[in-house]
Amino acid sequence: MSPSKTPSTIPEESETGVEGGRRRATINDIARLAGVSKKTVSRVINQSPFVRDETRERIEAVIAEWGYAPDPQARGLAFRRSFLIGMIYDNPNPQYVVNMQLGLLDGMRGSGFELVVHPCNRASPTFLTDIRAFVERQKLFGVVLPPSVSEDERVAKLLNEIGCAYIRIASVELDKPEHMIVGQDRMGGAQAARHIVELGHKRIAFISGPETFRSSHERRGGFEDGLAEAGLSLSPNDIVQGAYTFESGVACGDELLSRSPRPTAIFCGNDEMAAGVLQSARKAGLSVPQDLTVVGFDDFQIAQAVWPPLTTIHTPTREIGRIAVEKLIGDERREPRDVTKMEPNLVIRQSSGPVPA
Template sequence: MTDDDATVAPTGHRPGKRPTINDVARVAGVSKKTVSRVINQSPFVREETRIRVTSVIADLGFTPDLQARGLAFRRSFLVGMIYDNPSPNYVVNMQQGVLDALRGSGLELVVHPCLRTAPTVVADIRTFVERQKLFGVILPPSMSEDERVIAVLRDLDCPYVRIASVSLDAAGSMLVTNDHLGAAEAGRHLADLGHRRIGFISGPALFRSSAERGGGFRRALAERGLTLDERYVAEGAYTFESGVDAARVLLALDPRPTAIFTGNDEMALGVFKVARDLGLEIPRDLSVVGYDDLPMASRVWPNLTSVRLPIRDMGRMAAERLLAPMRGLDPADLGQPEVLPSLVVRDSATAFKA
């Protein structure tokens, strides 16, 4: 025991000295960060903890330094959505879901599109979060997969929810979409229709969903005794244009594929365009299956068979998770919600006829 230790009063602060935030934290048995949250009236504190810290503050006669408090990182009434998804339909549906959850909460949505490969992306996100003093952040894929961004949010003590195809974080901060399950349904569907020469247009390699969807598709074909020929695999970018480019490559092969599965609906529409340009009729000459089941899937002709990922619901669920502390709930106690994709069979895929 040091002399300084010997002078500490049972209450946890030294007699004759103005109590500090460290004294409050020590007596209350919490971190300095928690005390700061209580002082700044953050909703992200359990009620029993708030009461205990408030009581200790009163007992010690602690008065926060107003100047320091003014400089503290205080929250606004803004929820940020940081994304790099190139599909505008995906982004709009996700935003709608977030807005569904925010309605009536007093919080507003602010979006921050970015390019994950940009050299300044992490610094730009830090500036965005600090400048807006965000209440919290929602991260769709693939920003949800970038640990550099997560490190920034943790450093800024900014709550977040990650949406990803696999679990990447604590249950309270995750929404898992199980992309491999949906892709497996697509693979089994095409195999059961009798297709053996099947093409696959993946999303960009940077997206974890690309690997998950590709892996699930391959495993399902293997279950049916089939192997995906790498000559019939092309990488897209989750955009219509990349679907066009990839389809031109695949449909120029001899023999060409009798069916193509695409990593999202945007690229499936690119396949539709190339097929039409080549005089091929869908599904008579080429079966096509997409992923996401965006509203466009039922608005094109023939209607697109697609794996349904409830994107709007995902945005709502992520935002509700972010708002849980405002409603007296601890996200860690809510478990880890999971989305189960499902195949919606329409008219763009049919049985193979030799």
């Protein structure tokens, strides 16, 4: 409905007071006159960027015509929640946490929402009660769950029980489409395998992440899929388990490079462990990539800070954070029930090269 065609009076049932002989409009009146939902009017009032320009202009015209101003007390009662979005995480990789926070802040810019973070320990006996207390104490609008918290079905069940909106970020689809952003780590693992095989390597090892992370299994599964395409496979002796940390990468690298015959290529479940393998190779007197190819996963800042710079699988972590906020707050420009899938891609740098002669 166009503002120029709105009624000149507010119906009797919407009266909340009289100012200058004219009934004072409510948010419900503004929504009806503008032909939109109450939620959309609220987004315009709170300067959310997630409203079409033409819709925003129509609502603002109606607000100006009727001199509407929200009542702060009524606003608080209506929402019954703060304008806070929580990030709940248990992740050993600090760069992942930083990149995710930056993405969330990108998505919140101009929306009136703020970010609060809650580090936790999934192994703690108070894990779930701490999350409930955090959500209820802050009266959160909603939460974003990165791995590995996102992979815990108990957390999703808890949030559903207390009526808190949430977005889960994981390597596979674990929930209804509107709750999910899928990273497709298996696809990235296959890309790493194909690259290493194309370079001629056959003695190939893999350093996995923690067993408690779904991404560890997906990255390994994808890597084995890619090797199988070339008729190759990983034996149990080719696989060691790390912890997604630099220190575990050094330890796993020391173990693999002490074997005879040693591998000519190592694929690591993330960049932190790959950087650890570079240090292990230097200790062993090996040159990368002349003697050893090293490939990581994530393409975080460390991938270009080490020497040689890492060949790795790029995952758009910051972009994922931004999209998570859009899905959580509600972006009228996209269908909220769509599955959001992000594609990883191979980035070739100096840490990978042909198999040694």
